[in-house]
Each structure stands twice: as structure tokens, then as C-alpha cells.
Amino acid sequence: MLTQPSIKYHPAQIIDFPARTWPSKQLKAPPRWCSTDLRDGNQALANPMDHAKKMAFFKHLIECGFKEIEIAFPAASQTDFDFVRLLIEGDYIPGDVTIQVMTQSRVDLIERTIQSLVGAKKAIVHIYNATAPVFREVVFCQDKAATLELAVQGVKHIRQLCEQNPDTQWTLQYSPETFCFTEPDFALEVCEAVKKTWQPSQERPMILNLPTTVEVNTPNVFADQIEYFMTSFSSLEHITISVHPHNDRGTGVATAEMAILAGAQRVEGCLFGNGERTGNVDLVTLAMNLYSQGVHPNLNFSDIRRTVELVEECNELPVHPRHPYAGSLAFTAFSGSHQDAIKKGFAAQKSTSSTVWQIPYLPLDPKDIGCTYEEVIRVNSQSGKSGAAWLLQENHGLFLPRKLQIDFSKKVKNHTDQTGHEMPLADVWRLFRESYRLNPDDKGQMTLMDYRSHSSNGLQEIRATLRYQEKTWQLVGEGKGLLSAMLDALRKRFNWQINISDFHEHTLGQQTKSKAVSYVQIESDQVTPSFGVAIDEDSTKASLQALINACHPLYKEA
Numbered sequence: 001m002l003t004q005p006s007i008k009y010h011p012a013q014i015i016d017f018p019a020r021t022w023p024s025k026q027l028k029a030p031p032r033w034c035s036t037d038l039r040d041g042n043q044a045l046a047n048p049m050d051h052a053k054k055m056a057f058f059k060h061l062i063e064c065g066f067k068e069i070e071i072a073f074p075a076a077s078q079t080d081f082d083f084v085r086l087l088i089e090g091d092y093i094p095g096d097v098t099i100q101v102m103t104q105s106r107v108d109l110i111e112r113t114i115q116s117l118v119g120a121k122k123a124i125v126h127i128y129n130a131t132a133p134v135f136r137e138v139v140f141c142q143d144k145a146a147t148l149e150l151a152v153q154g155v156k157h158i159r160q161l162c163e164q165n166p167d168t169q170w171t172l173q174y175s176p177e178t179f180c181f182t183e184p185d186f187a188l189e190v191c192e193a194v195k196k197t198w199q200p201s202q203e204r205p206m207i208l209n210l211p212t213t214v215e216v217n218t219p220n221v222f223a224d225q226i227e228y229f230m231t232s233f234s235s236l237e238h239i240t241i242s243v244h245p246h247n248d249r250g251t252g253v254a255t256a257e258m259a260i261l262a263g264a265q266r267v268e269g270c271l272f273g274n275g276e277r278t279g280n281v282d283l284v285t286l287a288m289n290l291y292s293q294g295v296h297p298n299l300n301f302s303d304i305r306r307t308v309e310l311v312e313e314c315n316e317l318p319v320h321p322r323h324p325y326a327g328s329l330a331f332t333a334f335s336g337s338h339q340d341a342i343k344k345g346f347a348a349q350k351s352t353s354s355t356v357w358q359i360p361y362l363p364l365d366p367k368d369i370g371c372t373y374e375e376v377i378r379v380n381s382q383s384g385k386s387g388a389a390w391l392l393q394e395n396h397g398l399f400l401p402r403k404l405q406i407d408f409s410k411k412v413k414n415h416t417d418q419t420g421h422e423m424p425l426a427d428v429w430r431l432f433r434e435s436y437r438l439n440p441d442d443k444g445q446m447t448l449m450d451y452r453s454h455s456s457n458g459l460q461e462i463r464a465t466l467r468y469q470e471k472t473w474q475l476v477g478e479g480k481g482l483l484s485a486m487l488d489a490l491r492k493r494f495n496w497q498i499n500i501s502d503f504h505e506h507t508l509g510q511q512t513k514s515k516a517v518s519y520v521q522i523e524s525d526q527v528t529p530s531f532g533v534a535i536d537e538d539s540t541k542a543s544l545q546a547l548i549n550a551c552h553p554l555y556k557e558a
């Protein structure tokens with residue numbers, strides 16, 4: 001008989017710790033970061049990285065600002081062992097960077113690990129053994145005492161070997177693997193025993209790395225475990241408390257953040273959350289999250305696209321388009337109300353001297369990670385008037401008046417509803433030009449060839465030449481201004497009974513400052529209100545041509 005999933009699992013035990021203080025803390029400083037991409041990330045890949053990939057990754061991690069990098073599990077494979085040798089013998093490790101390597105608590109593996117590090121100026125030797133009940137019982141067939149002894153014997157052996165190689169500055173890192181479902185007091189007991197064996201000091205520091213090897217609980221439970229551990233430990237002098245979250249429940253980032261609130265000083269993880277199963281905690285997200293708290297992360301992802309490219313190539317895994325910060329859609333809005341708010345946000349930001357980022361729906365300025373605003377708004381049938389208006393504004397310097405935005409939005413909607421697809425910028429621009437006759441080469445357009453004007457007795461007179469499909473007309477009209485004179489001329493020549501119901505003009509963006517754009521909407525009993533748009537170096541000509549363009553439903557019959 002199948003067991004119901006709801007009764008098949010037992011929640012992991014939570015810790016009773018009412019003295020917790022972390023919930024009222026804030027993130028105020030970045031942790032020490034350690035990338036485990038070349039070990040924990042690498043061990044989870046179908047095709048582990050070769051030297052070329054490991055080297056490219058290593059160099060990029062350094063460019064990003066990592067100072068501690070777990071580079072290998074040297075006893076795992078010749079490739080890993082040789083990579084450690086390559087970095088040391090080739091002098092590839094900058095003076096401010098410390099390499100870290102991992103080993104199980106087994107004599108032969110420890111010896112091979114230390115052998116790999118000969119000649120290193122500084123190194124962190126990372127030893128682990130699982131401490132949780134199910135691992136003691138099922139994997140190791142050990143009681144608590146034997147589990148503790150396995151850790152102690154491994155550390156003792158490492159210490160002896162380190163003492164034989166005094167030219168290297170050694171740090172011990174011990175991980176009670178499966179810490180998050182180990183009895184808290186037993187985890188403390190093992191770590192105290194490790195400390196006693198290593199005897200941490202200024203010259204010989206120690207890291208206690210507390211993992212959620214498999215996430216089994218909500219992040220607040222882990223935060224309690226960290227604060228309980230740190231407040232119960234004998235003395236943490238010369239000891240750094242590190243955390244190593246995984247992401248089985250999808251809460252790796254929250255787990256790390258709450259652990260920092262609880263006192264953790266160092267975080268291990270991988271770029272974009274690569275790692276066993278659902279991955280290690282994503283260091284890019286964690287770091288970028290700090291910016292939105294007003295904290296510098298001490299890591300540099302100012303060219304995130306390059307980081308994504310490199311990581312995708314080395315891991316042979318894609319970064320999801322919706323990945324926080326790094327995904328290709330991370331800053332993109334398709335939906336109308338989001339686009340409207342973003343557009344208003346940018347306009348407001350431009351008009352203030354404040355440097356504080358306050359753009360709705362965009363938690364981070366895409367420029368801070370080397371992206372542009374081009375991808376911020378994309379248009380499909382879920383978009384509203386602001387979407388297409390933004391594209392024309394950003395790419396063609398046009399600030400459409402509200403009524404024109406509404407009119408054009410209907411045309412865009414009609415198009416996207418029909419195709420069912422996104423409408424790229426080029427298509428939006430083409431539709432705009434066709435709809436409002438902004439197309440000087442278009443044979444279907446009535447063109448103002450030239451015009452002359454003069455004023456007398458408070459009246460403007462206009463004489464204009466128009467051409468449409470091989471025909472040419474001379475027009476004369478008068479009015480209080482040039483536009484009304486043109487209306488008069490059109491009325492006299494073609495019998496068009498029209499009024500101007502909306503008119504706007506502005507100069508075009510920076511590169512084309514000498515040009516002006518005009519937007520005209522006409523009303524008439526003869527046709528539904530329509531818009532015309534024109535661009536010209538002569539702003540008067542632009543407005544006259546825009547008026548003629550707005551008449552396009554009428555001049556088809558001319």
C-alpha cells in the first residue's frame with residue numbers, strides 16, 4: 001500500500017531557543033565570502049571542469065573580489081590534485097587570496113590533500129564528517145563517541161602534517177556535515193573537541209563551517225541553531241563561524257541571510273546557486289541583496305553578463321532567465337501597469353537631484369551590474385500605452401503626448417493580439433511611422449514641398465505647395481497663426497472641415513538637437529479624430545507637415 005506523502009515525512013526537530021536576538025537585527029555588513037564553485041559546484045556537474053575551465057573560473061572569481069576560494073577536493077581525482085599543484089607552482093594565487101581544499105577524515109586522503117598543498121603560502125584545510133543521527137546510524141554505523149573521534153583523529157592528523165610544513169600559514173576548517181539536523185548539543189560537543197585538538201591561535205586560526213547539507217527546515221530554525229551554537233560555544237577567539245547553506249527547499253538565500261543576522265561571519269556558496277541537487281546558496285543573489293540594504297557586498301558583479309557567460313560555459317548549465325539580478329529577464333517588464341510605473345519612476349528620478357534609487361518594480365539599477373535600460377520594457381499584448389511610448393522615447397527620443405500614447409497603444413494591441421507574439425522595437429517603430437505618416441519616402445504621403453508666409457494686420461497668410469502621388473497643388477490661406485492659416489488653405493482647396501484638437505512639439509534627443517518633432521490631432525465630422533507626426537529641422541515645417549499627416553484619412557480621396 002502507498003503511504004500518503006503527508007504522513008510519510010517527519011518534520012526535523014526544532015530548537016527551543018526563546019533567548020534568540022536575531023529577528024530584530026539588520027544586515028549591516030557583508031560576510032566573508034568563500035566560493036566553493038570549484039569544489040562543491042564542480043562535484044555536482046555531469047562533466048567536472050578540466051584545468052582550462054577551472055583556471056578561467058578561478059581567475060574570474062578573483063576579478064569578482066573573492067579572497068577565499070575552495071579550489072578542489074585534491075584526493076578525489078588526479079585532475080583536482082594537479083590543479084592545486086598548477087595554481088601553486090604557476091604562482092597563480094594572489095597574495096591576498098587564500099585557497100581552500102577539502103578532505104574526508106581518512107588518513108590516506110588527508111595525506112594526499114596536504115601533499116597537494118606543498119609550497120602554498122596560505123591554505124585552509126577543510127575536513128568534514130557527518131554528525132546527524134541518520135548518518136551515524138545508516139552511513140557510518142557509529143555511535144556518538146565514534147563520530148566525535150573520527151573528527152578528532154582527522155584533525156590531529158592534519159595538525160601533525162601542518163606542523164611538518166611550517167612554511168605555509170595553515171587554517172583549519174571543520175564542518176560537522178549535516179549540522180542542521182544534528183542534535184545541537186552534540187554538534188557543539190564535536191566542535192569543542194575539534195577546537196581542543198587544533199588549539200586555534202592567531203597564527204593558526206580555525207573556521208567552524210556549519211552547513212545545511214540538506215535543507216530540512218525553515219530558515220528561522222537554522223538562524224536559531226546558529227545563534228544557539230555561537231552563544232553556547234566556550235570561546236570563539238581565533239574562530240570564524242561560517243555557514244554553508246544548500247537550497248533543497250528553495251530557501252538557501254534566506255537561510256544565509258538569517259544566519260548572518262544570527263551572527264555568522266562567513267558564507268560559503270556558488271555563483272548562481274550551482275551545487276549538489278538544487279544547489280548551494282547563490283552568492284550573486286546574496287551579494288546583490290546587500291546593495292538594496294545599503295551595504296556594499298565587497299564583491300564586484302559590475303559585468304554580470306560576462307559572469308553569466310563564463311559560469312554557463314564552465315558548468316555547462318544555463319542561468320535561468322528569471323534568475324534574480326542575473327537572468328536575462330530579471331529587469332524586464334512586459335505588463336502594462338508595471339511599465340507605466342517604471343516609466344513614471346524614471347521620469348521622477350530625472351527630475352530630482354536625489355541619488356537614491358526609487359524606481360517602482362526595479363529593486364536594483366540595472367546599470368550597477370553592467371546592464372542597460374533597453375531591456376527594461378518589452379512590448380506584447382499584456383502591455384499598455386506606456387510600453388510602446390517608452391520604446392519610442394528611449395530609442396527615438398519621442399515623448400508622445402498622452403492622447404497619442406492611447407491611440408498608438410490600441411494599434412499595438414491590435415497587432416500583438418493578432419500575432420500573439422512580442423513586438424520588437426523595429427516593428428513598433430515601423431507601425432508608428434506607418435500609422436502617423438512619419439515617413440518622408442512614403443509615396444502614400446502628402447508632402448509639404450515648400451511654404452511661404454507673411455503677416456499683416458494680425459493675420460498670417462500662407463502659400464504652400466503640396467504633392468501627393470504625382471499631383472501638385474498650390475494652396476493659399478490665412479489665420480491667426482500659421483497652423484490656422486494652413487487649416488484655412490486646406491478647407492479652401494480640398495473642402496476639409498477640420499479643427500486641431502491636440503498639438504505638441506519638442507526638440508529631439510541629444511544627437512539630433514537641431515530637429516523638432518510635432519504631434520497634431522485633428523477633429524472633423526468627415527473622419528474619426530486622427531494623429532499626424534512629423535520631424536524636421538524647421539520646427540514650423542514639422543508642425544505643418546504633422547497637420548497634413550493627421551489628415552491622411554481625408555487625402556486618400558484628394
Ligand SMILES: CC(=O)SCCNC(=O)CCNC(=O)[C@H](O)C(C)(C)COP(=O)(O)OP(=O)(O)OC[C@H]1O[C@@H](n2cnc3c(N)ncnc32)[C@H](O)[C@@H]1OP(=O)(O)O
Pocket residue numbers: 040043073075076077103104105106109128129130139140177213
Ligand atoms: C556534503 C559534501 O558535499 S561532502 C563532499 C563530497 N564530495 C565528494 O565526495 C567528491 C569527491 N569524492 C570522491 O572522489 C570519493 O568519494 C573519495 C575519493 C573521497 C572517496 O572514495 P571511496 O574511497 O571510493 O569512498 P566512497 O566515495 O564510496 O565514500 C564512502 C566511504 O567514505 C566514508 N566517508 C564518507 N564521508 C567520510 C568522512 N567525512 N570521513 C571519513 N569517512 C567518510 C563512508 O563511510 C564510506 O566508507 P565505507 O566505504 O567504509 O562504507
Ligand SMILES: CC(C)C(=O)C(=O)O
Pocket residue numbers: 040128175176177178209211212213214244246
Ligand atoms: C560543508 C560540507 C561538508 C558540505 O559540502 C555540506 O555539508 O554540504
